[in-house]
Structures are given as C-alpha cells and as structure tokens.
Amino acid sequence: MAILEVSSLGKIYTTRFGGNKVQALSDVSFSVEQGEYVAIMGESGSGKTTLLNILAALDKPTTGSVLLEGKDITKIKEKEISAFRRDNLGFVFQDFNLLDTFSIKDNIFLPLVLLGFGYDKMNARLTPIAKRLGITEILEKYPYEVSGGQKQRTAVARAIITNPKLILADEPTGALDSRSTDGLLDVLADLNADGQTILMVTHSTKAASRAGRVLFIKDGSVYHQLYRGNCTNEEMYQRISDTLTLLMSGGDANV
Amino acid sequence: MCNRYYVRLAWDNIRKNAKIYIPYIITSDMTAAMLYIIYSLATNPDYAKLPRGSHTLPEIMNFGSYVTMIFAFIFLFYTNSFIVKRRRKEFGLLNILGMEKRHIAKMLFIETVYIVLITLLCGLGIGILLDKLMFLSLTRLIGESVILGFHISFPSLIVTTVFILGTFFLIYLNMLRQIHLAKPIELLSGSNAGEREPKTKIIMTLLGLALISVGYYLSITVNAYYGTDSFLVKMFIAVICVMIGTYFLFMAVSITILKLLKRNRKYYYKTNHFTAVSGLLYRMKRNAVGLASVCILSTMVLVMISSTTSLYIGIDDAIENMHPSDIRISGINIEKGDAVTAYLSDKMNGLRIDRLTSAHLFFHGEWTAPQTFTKNDYSYDPQTDDYHLINNIENAFTASIYTAGAHRELPNTGFDLADDECVIYTNRSGFKPDTITMLGKTFRVVRCEYEEGGQEYSTGSYDMIVGSREMTLEMLNAYNSANFRPNNGSERINLYYADADKEQQETQCIELLETYLHDHPDGGFYYSTKMETRDETLSIYSGLFFLGIFLGTLFLMETILIIYYKQITEGYEDQKRFEIMQNVGMSLSEVVKSIRSQILTVFFLPLLTAGMHVGFAFPLINRMLKLLDLDNTRLFVICILCSFGAFALLYSMIYFVTARTYYKIVKN
Numbered sequence: 001m002a003i004l005e006v007s008s009l010g011k012i013y014t015t016r017f018g019g020n021k022v023q024a025l026s027d028v029s030f031s032v033e034q035g036e037y038v039a040i041m042g043e044s045g046s047g048k049t050t051l052l053n054i055l056a057a058l059d060k061p062t063t064g065s066v067l068l069e070g071k072d073i074t075k076i077k078e079k080e081i082s083a084f085r086r087d088n089l090g091f092v093f094q095d096f097n098l099l100d101t102f103s104i105k106d107n108i109f110l111p112l113v114l115l116g117f118g119y120d121k122m123n124a125r126l127t128p129i130a131k132r133l134g135i136t137e138i139l140e141k142y143p144y145e146v147s148g149g150q151k152q153r154t155a156v157a158r159a160i161i162t163n164p165k166l167i168l169a170d171e172p173t174g175a176l177d178s179r180s181t182d183g184l185l186d187v188l189a190d191l192n193a194d195g196q197t198i199l200m201v202t203h204s205t206k207a208a209s210r211a212g213r214v215l216f217i218k219d220g221s222v223y224h225q226l227y228r229g230n231c232t233n234e235e236m237y238q239r240i241s242d243t244l245t246l247l248m249s250g251g252d253a254n255v
Numbered sequence: 256m257c258n259r260y261y262v263r264l265a266w267d268n269i270r271k272n273a274k275i276y277i278p279y280i281i282t283s284d285m286t287a288a289m290l291y292i293i294y295s296l297a298t299n300p301d302y303a304k305l306p307r308g309s310h311t312l313p314e315i316m317n318f319g320s321y322v323t324m325i326f327a328f329i330f331l332f333y334t335n336s337f338i339v340k341r342r343r344k345e346f347g348l349l350n351i352l353g354m355e356k357r358h359i360a361k362m363l364f365i366e367t368v369y370i371v372l373i374t375l376l377c378g379l380g381i382g383i384l385l386d387k388l389m390f391l392s393l394t395r396l397i398g399e400s401v402i403l404g405f406h407i408s409f410p411s412l413i414v415t416t417v418f419i420l421g422t423f424f425l426i427y428l429n430m431l432r433q434i435h436l437a438k439p440i441e442l443l444s445g446s447n448a449g450e451r452e453p454k455t456k457i458i459m460t461l462l463g464l465a466l467i468s469v470g471y472y473l474s475i476t477v478n479a480y481y482g483t484d485s486f487l488v489k490m491f492i493a494v495i496c497v498m499i500g501t502y503f504l505f506m507a508v509s510i511t512i513l514k515l516l517k518r519n520r521k522y523y524y525k526t527n528h529f530t531a532v533s534g535l536l537y538r539m540k541r542n543a544v545g546l547a548s549v550c551i552l553s554t555m556v557l558v559m560i561s562s563t564t565s566l567y568i569g570i571d572d573a574i575e576n577m578h579p580s581d582i583r584i585s586g587i588n589i590e591k592g593d594a595v596t597a598y599l600s601d602k603m604n605g606l607r608i609d610r611l612t613s614a615h616l617f618f619h620g621e622w623t624a625p626q627t628f629t630k631n632d633y634s635y636d637p638q639t640d641d642y643h644l645i646n647n648i649e650n651a652f653t654a655s656i657y658t659a660g661a662h663r664e665l666p667n668t669g670f671d672l673a674d675d676e677c678v679i680y681t682n683r684s685g686f687k688p689d690t691i692t693m694l695g696k697t698f699r700v701v702r703c704e705y706e707e708g709g710q711e712y713s714t715g716s717y718d719m720i721v722g723s724r725e726m727t728l729e730m731l732n733a734y735n736s737a738n739f740r741p742n743n744g745s746e747r748i749n750l751y752y753a754d755a756d757k758e759q760q761e762t763q764c765i766e767l768l769e770t771y772l773h774d775h776p777d778g779g780f781y782y783s784t785k786m787e788t789r790d791e792t793l794s795i796y797s798g799l800f801f802l803g804i805f806l807g808t809l810f811l812m813e814t815i816l817i818i819y820y821k822q823i824t825e826g827y828e829d830q831k832r833f834e835i836m837q838n839v840g841m842s843l844s845e846v847v848k849s850i851r852s853q854i855l856t857v858f859f860l861p862l863l864t865a866g867m868h869v870g871f872a873f874p875l876i877n878r879m880l881k882l883l884d885l886d887n888t889r890l891f892v893i894c895i896l897c898s899f900g901a902f903a904l905l906y907s908m909i910y911f912v913t914a915r916t917y918y919k920i921v922k923n
Contacts, residue, residue: 082842089840097835101452101533111840113529119520142452158839 003165003197004032004055009064011050011220024050025061026220032166032199037192039211040201041240043247047220048201049170055199056089056168057081069165086111090159090167094174096151098143104150105139108158115162122161129157133187149180156187160196167191169200173207185210205244209237218247265365268345274916275338275823280373282334282816283419286327287378288385289809291415293320295386295408296393305399311791312393315798320414322806328422330813333548335426337820339433346434360431367427374419382415383407396567396797397790453540455514456507463503470496474875486882490875497868498551504864505547509539530836530849531856538825538857545817550861552814553902554868556807561869561898562876563803565891566796566883570789573796573884578788580609580749581757582764587780589728592746595771595780602767603760605753611660612724614731614744616653654693654717658727660749672701672722679703680718693719694733761786815909818858822913825854826920833921850921854914862906866899 011025025047032038042048053059055066057073065072068088076084091097098107105126112122130136133153138146146154152172159167169188173181181204189210192198200211208214210233216224224243228236269276297316305312346359354362387405473493477486513536517523523532539546566573584595589612596608659670659678670678677698679691688700698721721727731744752760761784768782829850836846877891885891 082840082845086840091838093838097838099832099835101537106533109524113524114526114840116526119524122524
C-alpha cells in the first residue's frame with residue numbers, strides 16, 4: 001500500500017515585484033510504499049528543496065496533490081498543520097537544527113514535550129533509541145560539546161521518537177565527514193530494515209546508493225528512477241553515477 | 256585607494272546600519288543638546304535679573320552639568336560597544352576581502368567624523384533652540400515673570416564641543432583597540448560563538464542576596480536624629496550595596512533559580528515551561544549586565560523624580576517646618592530679648608510675639624546616687640557638684656532645656672506638655688527613666704529618645720523639652736542661683752503678623768529691626784523671615800525638581816536605548832531558533848507565544864526589581880526628605896506611586912515599540 005502519493009505537483013514562484021515567474025516544479029508524480037527507502041537526487045536548482053518543503057507541509061504547491069495515507073496534506077488548514085507534522089512526520093536536516101539551549105536529551109524530548117508526554121514515558125521511549133543510535137553516553141551534554149555525527153544521530157533520535165509515518169531527510173550527510181556519513185547511513189538503513197519509511201533528498205551518490213529506490217529530478221520533474229532490485233551497495237553506486245553522468249551530459253533517459 | 260572612496264564607504268556603512276545607527280545618533284544629539292542646555296543654565300547671565308533667592312540656581316545647574324557629563328560619557332561609550340559588537344562580522348569580512356586594519360581604521364575614523372558632525376550640528380542646534388524654553392520653565396518654576404531675549408551661550412558651546420570631541424575620540428580609540436586585538440576569523444564568527452550553559456554561582460548568589468538584604472536593612476533602620484553625617488554615610492553604603500547586589504542578583508541569583516526549576520522534572524517538562532526555562536537561562540546570562548543596568552537606571556529615575564517632585568509640591572509644608580513664624584529672631588539672650596520685644600510691640604500693632612526660651616546648662620559632677628543609675632529614678636543635686644575637685648570628664652554632662660515649640664536645634668519640639676511633664680533626647684542609650692529630678696524640680700518623662708551618634712562624645716548630653724517658657728526660666732534661674740556659671744540662656748523669638756497685608760507688615764518689621772540694630776550695635780541677634788526663606792527654598796527645590804526631571808530624561812533615554820539594542824541583538828540570535836522550533840513541529844503561534852513569554856519576563860524583570868528597590872528605599876528617602884524639612888509621608892507616597900505608574904506606562908510603550916522591531920527581525 002502506498003503511504004505517500006504525489007501526483008502532478010507543480011510550483012511556480014513569483015518574484016517579489018511580480019515580474020518574473022520561476023517554475024520550480026512542473027509535473028512531479030511518484031508514490032512511496034510503506035517501508036520503502038527512497039532517495040531523491042538532482043542538481044542544485046532542480047527543485048529538490050521545493051519538493052521537500054511541500055512534502056513537509058512547509059510550502060503549498062501551485063497545482064497537484066500530496067496524499068499521506070490518503071489524506072491530502074496540501075489541503076490541511078493552517079492551524080492544524082503543526083500538529084499534523086508533529087504527529088506524522090520526522091525530520092532530519094543537513095545542519096542538524098538542534099537548539100543550543102537544550103541538552104542532547106532535551107533536544108530529543110522536544111517533540112514529545114510538545115505532545116504533552118510526562119518525563120517517565122519520554123524516558124522509556126528514549127532509552128532503547130539512544131542505545132540503538134549509540135548516544136546514551138552524551139545525553140546530558142550540549143550540542144556544542146559533541147561531534148557532527150553525534151549531532152546528526154541526535155537529530156535522527158528526535159525524528160523517530162514520535163514514531164512518525166514518514167521520515168524526511170534533507171541532505172542528512174551534507175555536513176558530515178566520511179566516517180560519520182557511513183555511521184549515519186548505517187543507522188538509516190537499520191531503521192528502514194525495521195520498517196521505517198524514509199524519504200531522503202541528497203546530492204551524495206554514496207547516500208543515495210543505500211536507498212531502495214532513487215528518483216532523479218531535473219528541471220522540475222522526475223526524469224528517471226532506479227530500483228535497487230538485488231544490487232549490492234557498490235553496484236547501486238555504479239548505476240547511480242552512470243545515471244548522473246548521463247543527466248549531466250543531457251543524454252537519453254534509457255540506460 | 257583614494258579618499259573619496261572612504262568618505263562614500265563610511266556614509267554607506269552608516270546608512271546600511273541605520274537600524275542601529277539612527278538611535279545612536281539621536282541619543283548622542285540629545286546628549287549634546289542636554290549638556291549644552293544644562294551648562295548654559297549654569298552660566299546664564301539672566302539670573303542677575305531675577306529677584307532674590309536665585310543665586311542658588313546656577314550652583315545646582317553647575318552640579319547638574321557635571322553629573323550629566325559623567326553619565327553622558329558612560330552612556331555613549333556603552334552604546335557604542337553594542338554597535339561594535341553588531342558590526343564585528345562586517346569588519347571581519349572587509350578584512351578578509353583585503354582591507355587592512357589601518358584601512359578599516361581610516362573608514363571608522365571618517366564614520367566617527369560624520370557622527371560627530373551630525374551630533375554637533377543637530378545637538379547644539381536643538382540645544383540652542385530649547386535653551387530659552389528651559390530657562391523660561393525654570394523661572395516659571397520659581398514663580399518669576401518671564402524675561403525675554405535670546406542668547407547663545409558661548410562658554411556652553413565650547414564646553415559641549417570639547418566634551419563631544421573628547422568622548423568620541425576616546426570611543427574611536429576603543430573601537431581601534433577592539434579591532435586590532437581580534438583576528439579576522441574571530442571577527443567573522445563574531446557574535447555567534449558557541450555559548451555554554453551558565454553555571455550556578457553559589458558564592459555570587461549568596462553575596463548578591465546578602466548585599467541586597469544589607470542595603471534594605473540599612474534603608475529601613477537608618478536613623479537620622481542628629482547624626483546627619485552618619486546618616487549620609489549609611490545611605491551611601493546602602494545605595495552601593497543595592498547597586499552591586501542588583502548586578503549579582505541578575506547575574507547569579509536569577510540563574511540559580513532557573514537551574515532549580517530545571518532540576519524539577521515535573522515542572523520543567525511541560526510544554527509551556529520547557530522552552531521558557533531553558534531559553535531564559537541563556538537570555539539571563541547574556542543580558543544580565545544590561546538588565547541590571549536598566550534596573551538601576553530605572554530605580555534612579557524613580558527615586559529622583561518622586562523625591563524632587565515631592566519637595567517641589569510639598570514646599571509649603573517644608574517652609575512651615577523650617578520657618579513656622581513670619582519673622583524669627585534667634586540667638587538673643589533673655590534681657591536683650593525683653594528689650595527688642597518691648598520695642599516691637601510698641602511700634603507695631605497686631606504683632607503676636609511668642610518667646611521660646613532655652614537654657615543651656617553645663618554640669619560637672621556626679622549623679623547623687625550613681626549606684627542606683629539603672630533604677631527608674633534619676634536626680635541631680637547641684638550642691639554636691641564640686642567644680643574644682645572633679646576632673647573626670649565622664650562625669651560631666653550638659654543639659655539643654657527647651658520650651659516646647661518650633662526649634663531648629665531639635666528635630667521635633669512641637670509637644671503639648673503639662674507643667675510637670677518633659678520629653679528627653681539623650682546620647683546615653685541606657686537612660687530610660689520614668690521621672691527625672693533636675694535642680695530640685697521633678698518631671699514625669701513622657702517620652703525619652705536615644706540620639707544616635709552622640710555616644711562618641713564622652714560628655715553626657717540631655718536635651719529636655721518642657722511645656723512653657725515660665726518653666727524654662729524657672730530652671731534657668733535655679734541654675735543661676737546655684738552659682739556655677741554665668742547666665743546661659745538664649746531665646747528664639749517668633750513673630751507672627753496680623754492677618755492684614757503681610758508684605759507691608761514685613762517691610763515695616765524689617766525696617767524696625769534694622770533701625771533697632773543700627774541704634775543698638777550690641778543688639779546681639781539675627782533674624783530671618785518666612786518670605787525670604789520661602790523664596791530661597793523655592794529656588795533650591797525648583798532647581799532640584801528641574802534637575803530631577805532633566806537627569807531623569809537623560810537616564811530614561813539611555814534605558815530606552817539599552818532595551819532597543821537588546822531587542823535587536825536578541826532578534827538576530829532568535830532568528831535561527833525560531834526556524835528550528837518551527838521545523839521540529841511547533842506552529843508559528845506556539846513559537847511566538849513561547850518567545851513572547853520569555854521576552855516579557857526578561858523585559859519586565861528590571862521594572863519589577865526597580866519597583867522593589869524603590870519600595871525598600873522608601874523609608875530612607877522619606878527620612879532624607881525629613882532632613883530637608885519635608886515631613887509629608889502621604890505626599891511622598893503619592894509622588895512615588897504616580898512616578899512609578901507613569902514610568903511603568905512609558906516602559907510598556909517602549910516594550911511594544913521595540914517588540915515590533917524584534918518580531919520583524921525574527922520573522923524575516
């Protein structure tokens with residue numbers, strides 16, 4: 001069953017003084033199945049960020065619809081959007097988005113506190129997650145005291161502690177060194193293996209090669225997609241970079 | 256690079272940073288204008304044209320101009336540090352783009368020149384325009400008619416210009432120092448260096464609480480009877496304690512409290528408290544000094560305005576206290592007093608004469624029953640006083656006997672006493688008798704007050720107030736006939752005019768007294784009149800009132816500026832936090848609600864603390880006003896409440912205006 005269905009999504013930005021119109025997305029359609037791990041790739045300016053913002057209910061499309069479990073998130077009232085996002089979506093960002101006024105633990109608790117959980121209940125949820133992500137030791141520390149990889153794992157913990165239907169990851173490895181990148185990708189693959197649906201936007205071939213399916217976006221529409229099938233990570237990596245080369249040289253879609 | 260380029264660059268810099276420069280320039284303009292005005296008021300030649308009493312005004316204004324200079328210097332320096340902090344990143348960028356530090360220095364120099372020029376032009380212009388108005392309001396305050404004529408005070412122009420040039424030169428040097436010390440990369444990362452969670456400072460917390468308690472305790476307990484010097488010293492200590500305590504309060508006590516709240520999991524992990532407590536912790540750390548300054552400035556404004564207003568409004572009460580009669584003749588002995596009063600009542604009809612005699616007696620001897628000194632009965636028998644045998648000074652004592660009525664020598668002598676009753680002020684703390692026998696006459700002690708500070712003199716001193724002049728004379732005669740020393744009584748003669756035209760009577764009475772003094776060169780008295788005293792006091796109180804409002808305005812301006820810069824700085828820092836909170840699932844309105852509660856707390860904490868300070872300063876200032884002869888607690892309470900109300904209103908207005916700027920930045 002498709003957990004997310006995106007159909008003929010279009011977005012036109014009008015510049016501030018009304019002169020120029022920029023088409024960020026022209027016609028994007030795809031769907032994500034329950035338990036899938038999808039990566040979306042594309043160059044800067046291809047419309048990736050716009051797409052992610054619309055999926056995150058941060059922005060409204062000009063045309064088209066986004067159905068999350070059958071519910072059109074583009075039609076949700078402004079008032080209910082925050083609650084909707086809190087209940088259904090988990091976010092991982094390139095620059096971590098941790099609040100420096102909170103300890104690691106409190107950063108992870110933030111969405112639960114907003115949902116009105118008590119301390120004991122929150123702690124019960126945190127313990128297994130922290131253990132799994134290897135951040136038990138640093139829970140009492142502050143974001144400026146830990147490494148980038150630890151920060152990003154904290155952000156993942158914050159994203160999954162609400163048991164969201166879908167995790168949206170925006171360039172999660174963008175600010176990490178290669179060792180931390182590997183660690184984080186392992187964590188995401190591990191979560192996916194347990195049935196967590198993940199949608200990741202990325203530049204990185206390495207990150208995309210761990211996904212079950214890769215969508216390529218060019219000039220505001222889905223240009224191509226690759227299924228993993230039975231490929232290993234290395235084979236997948238090769239196929240993605242071949243596709244990217246084609247994309248860059250403007251070649252045909254068929255590989 | 257050519258100079259024209261720098262001139263343009265400097266101007267562009269000021270324009271680009273208009274949000275922080277416009278308030279700065281307005282402040283420096285106003286500061287220059289105020290300095291010009293106050294110094295011009297101190298040197299205005301038109302005082303000569305004002306009638307009596309106005310010679311104190313230039314002195315008060317001169318004092319005011321020093322105070323203005325000191326605070327103007329601190330304020331301008333302080334405001335500039337905000338600007339440098341905000342522009343660090345810009346300097347770092349210019350540095351990396353290839354401008355050497357000396358180029359930046361040149362650019363800053365031209366910027367400073369611009370600001371100085373604007374300040375001098377606008378500031379002095381505004382000053383010159385408002386100067387006349389201020390002089391007129393001052394003369395109106397002392398109730399004199401308007402003197403027309405326009406004048407520009409050249410001494411003041413020079414003083415203000417030199418002050419502004421000097422101050423901005425030092426500010427410029429300070430900016431250079433900050434830029435030279437820093438590495439470009441430090442400049443670039445500038446304000447957003449990783450901030451640690453503040454630590455609990457136990458010692459500072461305890462010290463802060465202790466200092467404030469000491470200050471408050473002194474304010475409540477300090478006693479002004481007689482010991483004016485020790486009163487002022489204690490007042491000074493109290494003020495210093497509370498000032499330092501306030502800084503500690505904001506820097507440490509607030510953080511300790513928040514940390515305790517944070518430790519309480521049940522309280523902390525609630526939607527409303529979670530972001531507020533942790534956010535406040537950081538805000539308090541970053542803003543502690545600014546908030547404490549705002550608190551102290553607010554307290555100063557409130558105290559200054561409420562006390563000077565009370566003095567100005569309550570002037571009639573004060574005059575009544577310091578000069579109850581229309582004319583007073585003092586320092587005259589009893590025989591000469593008889594002569595003058597006879598002369599006056601002969602020449603003037605309807606003049607009421609009230610003679611208040613006091614006798615100043617010196618005893619060298621022992622109480623008759625030293626072993627019973629702790630009992631409730633004391634007596635003194637002059638017969639045992641052997642002047643030549645006793646050389647132990649501790650056994651000597653003086654006693655002054657006053658007739659109940661208005662005496663300047665004693666703070667309060669307006670008692671209604673029967674013939675066998677008396678009131679005693681003494682410097683011997685253990686002295687609490689029910690009755691006292693003095694020179695063979697026994698009195699019931701209605702009230703006995705210990706006079707602080709008197710203990711340091713080894714001579715015992717007893718001031719006794721008795722009900723009537725006859726009684727005082729009786730004691731004086733008893734003393735004289737006991738043959739120790741020559742006659743030692745003096746009089747204070749209060750004269751009251753008839754209800755008719757008082758000014759005419761005053762002229763007549765002064766003429767008579769002058770004639771009498773002329774005819775009797777050994778008349779041995781001086782006199783003062785209520786009207787003269789009123790004129791003089793009015794000019795002092797008006798001067799203080801004017802200065803209170805004037806300095807109050809200066810402090811208020813700086814308070815507004817600190818708050819404004821605080822909001823801007825916080826706005827930029829909160830921008831990112833706002834975004835993150837929305838990203839993790841808070842709605843815009845939730846974020847705004849959470850941040851608003853923090854800002855409100857941070858914003859109104861100084862006002863509440865200032866209110867508390869003023870509350871505890873109340874007994875102290877009330878007593879100080881009593882020293883200045885204003886004994887009207889009700890009026891002072893009303894003045895405090897009114898100034899607090901007005902100040903709170905103004906403060907809230909500042910909040911709403913600056914909060915708008917804040918939200919504009921944050922929601923950007």
